[in-house]
Structure formats: structure tokens, C-alpha cells
Amino acid sequence: DAGVTQSPTHLIKTRGQQVTLRCSPKSGHDTVSWYQQALGQGPQFIFQYYEEEERQRGNFPDRFSGHQFPNYSSELNVNALLLGDSALYLCASSYPLGSDGYTFGSGTRLTVV
């Protein structure tokens, strides 16, 4: 049973560049959430996608945007990268309302230099 798959696993970008991270949800899940985890901290909610729409958003600037495709996979886009965007980006999938908990991928480690 494939869990949540994220790509790439690691990424190095330069300040000001743009990045796209990808996520395939666990089989049967239709809801995808994105989290940012800075080193030594708990994850911070970025946004959640359901039925190809952003359902809820955390306290992140508009530089962070996303998309969900008809097959439920999702992308996270970050524009105008800042050094402070360096973090582990985690994708989580679930049934609607997280009724069975959230299943996380292993994350994408983004380093901005």
C-alpha cells in the first residue's frame, strides 16, 4: 500500500528563485495538506486542498500557493524564495475532515542559499 509520496527529497535553490514541490496522496485519500517544519520546531500549517480547491490557509504569505489535480495529487509553489523558507516541507493526506488521522510523507528538504 503506497503511502504519501513526495518529490524531490532534497532541493537547493537560490534566493529569489521559485520552487515547486509535489505530493501524491495515500491511496483512497482525497484531501492534501501542506506543512512547513523549520529545524527544531513543530510543523506549521500552510494550506489544505480538497476537491481541487484551497479549503483553508494558515498564516503564510501569498508567495506560497498550491494546486490539487483531479487525481488528488498536489503541488506546493513558493515564489521569490527567502533564506527563511529553508525547511522541511511535509505533505499529509487524509479523508475529508481527517477522520482517520493524517498520513505524512517523508518530506522535501528545501535549502535556500
Added chain:
Amino acid sequence: AQSVTQPDIHITVSEGASLELRCNYSYGATPYLFWYVQSPGQGLQLLLKYFSGDTLVQGIKGFEAEFKRSQSSFNLRKPSVHWSDAAEYFCAVGVDSNYQLIWGAGTKLIIKP
């Protein structure tokens, strides 16, 4: 404001000894409560969750947690730890109809041989 507090940044326990990790939350409505574990360089694995019903919840790997509404706590316990339990443990609260998770800062568990 919604928040989760894990008061212990690090905990050191001898192998075979019992374990209790503390978690306190601040949330006005009925909480959805989770414990996740994260090994170095890995994503987050769900240990257990509480949505309603019996306040003592059993999870994977021999972990259990007890929800105490009067104390706003959801402490994680294990009767006998193994070296493989060394990891970082995160407590989370599902808010806004469980659309997003608010996380504690984590507790790093160190196992002494």
C-alpha cells in the same frame, strides 16, 4: 489563542523503563488530539489519536495516551521503552473541524542503554 505545549524539550530514559511525555493544549472547542513520532530525516508517523469516546487510547508500538479534559492534557505513555523508540515525539490538536493541526514543539526522547 489555540496552542499546544510540550514542556519537555528532551527526556532521557533507560531502556526498559517506563515513559510519560506531557502535552497540554489550549482550544475552546472539543479537541481532536494526536501523537506523532518523527525519526531523523523522516516524516511523521501517527502513533494514536483521540476524537471521542474512551479517554484512554491505545496506539501502535505499545503506546497509549489519556485525554483529561479537566487538565487540558493528552499525555503519552509506554510501560517499557526500547532503544528503537528514540525519536522526536509531537503532540497535535486538530482545530477548525480538524482541517488543520496545531503542533507542539516536540520532545526528543533519548534512550540510555
